[in-house]
Amino acid sequence: MTSQGFRAAVIQMRSGMDPQRNITELTDRVAEAVSQGAHYVQTPEMTGALVRDRATLKSILCDEADDPVVAAAEELAVRHKVYLHIGSTAIAVKGGKVANRAFLFNPQGDVIARYDKIHMFDVDLDKGESWRESATYEPGRQAIIVPLPFARLGLGICYDVRFPELFQKQALAGANVLSVPAAFTRQTGEAHWHVLLRARAIENGAFVIAAAQGGTHEDGRETYGHSMIVDPWGRILAEAGHDEPAVIVADIDPAASKQARGKIPNLLNRRTFDLVDEAAPGSTRATA
Numbered sequence: 001m002t003s004q005g006f007r008a009a010v011i012q013m014r015s016g017m018d019p020q021r022n023i024t025e026l027t028d029r030v031a032e033a034v035s036q037g038a039h040y041v042q043t044p045e046m047t048g049a050l051v052r053d054r055a056t057l058k059s060i061l062c063d064e065a066d067d068p069v070v071a072a073a074e075e076l077a078v079r080h081k082v083y084l085h086i087g088s089t090a091i092a093v094k095g096g097k098v099a100n101r102a103f104l105f106n107p108q109g110d111v112i113a114r115y116d117k118i119h120m121f122d123v124d125l126d127k128g129e130s131w132r133e134s135a136t137y138e139p140g141r142q143a144i145i146v147p148l149p150f151a152r153l154g155l156g157i158c159y160d161v162r163f164p165e166l167f168q169k170q171a172l173a174g175a176n177v178l179s180v181p182a183a184f185t186r187q188t189g190e191a192h193w194h195v196l197l198r199a200r201a202i203e204n205g206a207f208v209i210a211a212a213q214g215g216t217h218e219d220g221r222e223t224y225g226h227s228m229i230v231d232p233w234g235r236i237l238a239e240a241g242h243d244e245p246a247v248i249v250a251d252i253d254p255a256a257s258k259q260a261r262g263k264i265p266n267l268l269n270r271r272t273f274d275l276v277d278e279a280a281p282g283s284t285r286a287t288a
Contacts, residue, residue, distance in 0.1 A: 005253035006150040009038035010211040010238070012227040012246045015050040016218040019060060022048055023072045025245065032247045034080040039150065041084050044211040044227075045100070045117075045158045045183040048089035052219040054136050061092040070103060070111075077105035083148060087181020087211050088117065088157050097138040102155055102181065104146055115155035116140025119163050125187055133159075145170055151177040151254045154206075158182035161196045161210075164203065171204035172267055176232075176257035178206050183213040186243075189224020194236075202234040205261035207252055214243030232260035 011029040015022045026047060033041045048069035051057040064070055069089045077084040086103040093099045100117040118141070120134040143166055144155040154170030154177070161167075161180045170178060178200060184193050189212075201208040207230065214225025225243030229250040230236055237250035261267060 005251060005255070006039040007037045007249055008207075008209055008229060008252050009033035009036060009041045009247055009249045010209060010227045010229060010240075011041065011043045012212055012214050012225055012240045012244070012248070013044050013047060014215040014217060014223075014243075014245055015044070015046055015048070015213060017049055017051050017056065017060075019048045019068050023068060026069075026072065027076060029245070029247055030076045030080060030082070030084065033249065034082055036247065036249045038082060038249055040148070041082055042179060042181055042209055042211040043085065043087045044213045045088045045181045046090065046213065047086050050183060050213060050217045050219060050221065050223075051090075052221055056219075057090060057098070057136065058092075061090060061098060063092045064101075067091060073103060073105055074109040074111075077107055078109040081107040083107065085179065085181070087179075093138055095138070098136050099140070100133070100137050100157060102157060102179075104153075104155075113144055113146040113155065115142075115144040115157070117157040117160060118143070118166065119159045121159040125185070127187070129185065129187060131185075143169055145173055145175050151207075151252065154178045156180050158184065161200060164200065167200050167204055167206075168267070171206055175204075176206050176254045177252065178204065178208045180208060180210040181212075182210060183221075184224045186222040186224045189226065193224055193226055194228070197228055197230050198234040198236070201230040201232055203266065205232045205264070205267065206257050207231055207254075209252075212240075214240070214245070232257045 102115040104113040146153045154175035212227040213223040227240045238248040240246040
């Protein structure tokens with residue numbers, strides 16, 4: 001780390017259904033990221049296993065205390081003296097449900113933040129592609145900001161990126177780096193991935209760091225890849241321009257967030273207003 005900021009690394013993966021094989025890949029890629037000078041390393045959503053079938057997923061689930069990905073990440077953070085952000089992994093929780101949970105480890109191996117994905121990917125896409133995350137996962141209820149020595153980090157996961165109010169609240173509370181580890185489908189990624197990440201960066205005057213899954217997975221799904229790091233002006237600082245496993249890095253200067261917000265202070269210029277529906281005269285609804 002320098003007085004100007006820190007070096008962020010993003011690991012693009014193609015997680016399969018066996019957590020141990022994914023841990024081996026994670027171990028190699030974290031070492032690669034650290035060899036490139038990373039102080040902070042982010043992995044994708046569902047780093048531990050990408051499994052569509054609920055019964056198969058539940059057969060490999062562990063609670064947090066016994067989860068092998070959590071244990072491996074703790075050891076890797078200590079070994080490499082790095083802040084390691086597991087974008088998410090599936091964790092068994094009470095009531096027979098599952099948490100899509102992110103973990104952030106400090107260089108001492110302590111979990112300094114957890115975040116459960118708030119917004120569930122319940123969609124019906126073209127070509128018969130449908131997803132119902134709410135059938136398996138328990139949505140989170142808390143937005144999280146983590147104070148790091150070099151930045152204030154807002155946590156998000158994948159589908160959260162389509163809900164700008166989450167990141168706006170984080171930015172208003174001082175977050176200058178936003179995270180969106182993901183397993184975007186190929187179909188939605190081709191259409192929206194770049195524009196959504198750049199929009200969240202621009203409208204919040206914040207860096208966006210987004211590790212992605214990529215390629216055709218064991219369970220048959222296809223994810224888009226194209227992991228990215230975007231600056232507060234919406235410029236792409238680094239991108240894996242494909243769906244293969246990879247590591248990308250970029251230097252992050254949090255002062256650039258303050259500069260961007262000074263040039264376009266939209267967070268400060270927010271106004272409350274009433275919404276009037278002209279089809280129903282006399283009705284108003286206060287909005288923020």
